[in-house]
Amino acid sequence: MKRITRIGAAVLAAVMLLLALPVSASAPTFPATILFTHDLHSHLLPSAAEEGGTYGGYARLMTVIKEQKELYPDAILVDGGDFSMGSLFQTAYATSAIELRMMGAMGYDATTFGNHEFDYLPAGLVSMLNVAANCGERVPAILDANYLPPEEGAEDVWAALENYGVEDYQILERGGIYYVLFGLTGYDSDDCAPNSGMILEDPAAAAQRVVDEATAECWDTYGCQPLVIALSHSGTSNGEGEDYELAQKVEGIDLIVSGHTHTTLQEPIQVGNTWIVSAGEYGKYLGVVQMDYKPNGEMTLTDYELIPIDDTVEADPEIAALVESFKTDVEENYLSAYGLTFDQVLVNNSYTFDNVDAVYDYAHESTLGNLFSDAYKWAAEQALGQSVAVALTASGVIRESVPIGDVTVSDIFNAASLGVGTEGELVAIYLTGADLKNVLEVDASVYPLMHSAQLFMSGVEYSFNTGRMIFNKVDYAMLRNDDGSYAVIEDKRMYPVVCGMYMGQMLGSVEETSMGLLSITPRNEYGDPIAVSQLADYVVRDENGTPVKEWYAIASYLQQMGGTMDEQYAQPDGRKVVYSSLNPVSLLRNANMFTYVVLAVLLALILLVLLIVRAVVRRVKRKGNA
Numbered sequence: 001m002k003r004i005t006r007i008g009a010a011v012l013a014a015v016m017l018l019l020a021l022p023v024s025a026s027a028p029t030f031p032a033t034i035l036f037t038h039d040l041h042s043h044l045l046p047s048a049a050e051e052g053g054t055y056g057g058y059a060r061l062m063t064v065i066k067e068q069k070e071l072y073p074d075a076i077l078v079d080g081g082d083f084s085m086g087s088l089f090q091t092a093y094a095t096s097a098i099e100l101r102m103m104g105a106m107g108y109d110a111t112t113f114g115n116h117e118f119d120y121l122p123a124g125l126v127s128m129l130n131v132a133a134n135c136g137e138r139v140p141a142i143l144d145a146n147y148l149p150p151e152e153g154a155e156d157v158w159a160a161l162e163n164y165g166v167e168d169y170q171i172l173e174r175g176g177i178y179y180v181l182f183g184l185t186g187y188d189s190d191d192c193a194p195n196s197g198m199i200l201e202d203p204a205a206a207a208q209r210v211v212d213e214a215t216a217e218c219w220d221t222y223g224c225q226p227l228v229i230a231l232s233h234s235g236t237s238n239g240e241g242e243d244y245e246l247a248q249k250v251e252g253i254d255l256i257v258s259g260h261t262h263t264t265l266q267e268p269i270q271v272g273n274t275w276i277v278s279a280g281e282y283g284k285y286l287g288v289v290q291m292d293y294k295p296n297g298e299m300t301l302t303d304y305e306l307i308p309i310d311d312t313v314e315a316d317p318e319i320a321a322l323v324e325s326f327k328t329d330v331e332e333n334y335l336s337a338y339g340l341t342f343d344q345v346l347v348n349n350s351y352t353f354d355n356v357d358a359v360y361d362y363a364h365e366s367t368l369g370n371l372f373s374d375a376y377k378w379a380a381e382q383a384l385g386q387s388v389a390v391a392l393t394a395s396g397v398i399r400e401s402v403p404i405g406d407v408t409v410s411d412i413f414n415a416a417s418l419g420v421g422t423e424g425e426l427v428a429i430y431l432t433g434a435d436l437k438n439v440l441e442v443d444a445s446v447y448p449l450m451h452s453a454q455l456f457m458s459g460v461e462y463s464f465n466t467g468r469m470i471f472n473k474v475d476y477a478m479l480r481n482d483d484g485s486y487a488v489i490e491d492k493r494m495y496p497v498v499c500g501m502y503m504g505q506m507l508g509s510v511e512e513t514s515m516g517l518l519s520i521t522p523r524n525e526y527g528d529p530i531a532v533s534q535l536a537d538y539v540v541r542d543e544n545g546t547p548v549k550e551w552y553a554i555a556s557y558l559q560q561m562g563g564t565m566d567e568q569y570a571q572p573d574g575r576k577v578v579y580s581s582l583n584p585v586s587l588l589r590n591a592n593m594f595t596y597v598v599l600a601v602l603l604a605l606i607l608l609v610l611l612i613v614r615a616v617v618r619r620v621k622r623k624g625n626a
Helices: 002-020 058-071 088-096 098-105 121-133 155-164 187-191 203-222 242-249 317-333 356-361 367-384 409-415 433-446 501-508 532-538 550-559 584-588 593-625
Strands: 030-037 076-079 169-174 177-185 227-233 255-258 269-271 274-277 285-293 299-308 345-349 390-394 405-408 426-432 455-458 460-465 474-480 494-500 576-579
Touching: 030 058, 030 177, 030 255, 058 285, 058 317, 076 177, 076 227, 088 098, 088 121, 088 317, 088 409, 098 121, 098 317, 121 155, 169 203, 177 203, 203 227, 203 242, 227 242, 242 255, 242 269, 242 274, 255 285, 274 285, 345 550, 367 390, 367 426, 367 455, 367 494, 367 550, 390 501, 405 409, 409 550, 426 433, 426 501, 426 532, 433 455, 433 460, 433 474, 433 494, 494 501, 501 532
Parallel strands: 030 076, 177 227, 227 255, 255 274, 390 494, 460 576
Antiparallel strands: 030 285, 169 177, 269 274, 285 299, 345 405, 390 455, 426 494, 460 474
């Protein structure tokens, strides 16, 4: 009897213990697998790796996606935006919607808009969406919660969004898990799409609105808490950035797929209950996130991996064949007008050019920048039939380097693919000598604050001391003529200058962004100022009236070399010298008003201190004599 009583007591204690446990302990757990990419930028084909070999390529990416889906049949596949603009395939963006059709064929569930999806302007976006919607093929959902057209005056854009089925968010069920996926655009992404025609809603406010609405819908309809994923084209940098702030401000996001900044996070960032992941650009990696999900809202990240897409991965034959068919599309509908083919070799190169990271990472003369600016100068002179004093480009518009070995049309387009339409063309303007010197000061003084503003020039030789006063770092500048002679830059003289459309827009906005400290005014040949909105009227055109594209200028320049890269690009030629010195002579050489003003302020402060000290000393002496 006592034994039975002891057993009963033990059973009762066990029951009471179970009842005391939290409900979550008895809730079922589901494994969630999220496969992700971002910033693919039309890189359907592999890209040359800096250390040799290649990386990326949709056919190889498809192989790894299939392998992961064999392991995890219920995995979802998502993308964080900027799926277009970055290779020759972008030229069929508006007419063939290649990127979305490829993503559909690869099984992507959803993507979002990046800033480069608006490079073809609203009309191009409308055309692309309608082509994709009407192609009869599977395409991914496009999710966009906070970047939409104005209510009035954009009826065609609204119609295209509706035709495609663009939504704020999507609730997706896979393997017993309910996912809420939503798309988001950040502030910098909006700044990088000045001609999008869209209106940005505060990302954090929009995210919280969507999370609350979608979560409530999931509870009302399915009786569970969803796993919430933001496809955010906002970015992270050095463990911070807009997506980091988003995670801090918004409750209820479990995972942020962070695009835009081309960041590679080998380890995810945790902010509260939110995880942030990034897998680099151009399909270098397939990101894989494993989470444990409970319908009551508990989520745990259990594993994270970035799988390299490199030469060790076999190409999926079906996707490879589809890529080849789209190459034919590009050749027939775009390259044929230039008399070129996709894989046509322009030149054989024996020299190592800077990679893109090096172009950004430190101030220096770059043979890659030299090549691009020299090409712009040469092509503009060929088209205009007159000499050009200076041509320039910026690190922010250089997308890839020039490989060793055979350099193809595709390679050069990839390197100079930023911008389309008028934004991918050369413009011819005039600058006064004073403004040209200010351009050099942008390179010397603005670059440390904004690395995309490092400039590379043809037709000028200059040096700057990084230790000098801001906006007075340049201590030497001369025009360098084609015959090797030099000429003084005269402040009031007008000089013909050529650059890309993006650069022209940047030059026109320097005065505003520098709060009036630097002034650069693009002008026409008569000296009249050119507004940024008027730059399209100054596009360089050849004898047939065809606009000269930046990529074509470089391709033509290489083509005229006769098959071998010119030896002048084996090393820098001294056109830009960067050094650091505190030598007083160097600090004051060719000083301008910025240095003089600062010196005057310092001298005034020293004089004031001396006067105060003198007054104090006199007062002390008077007290001592009293």
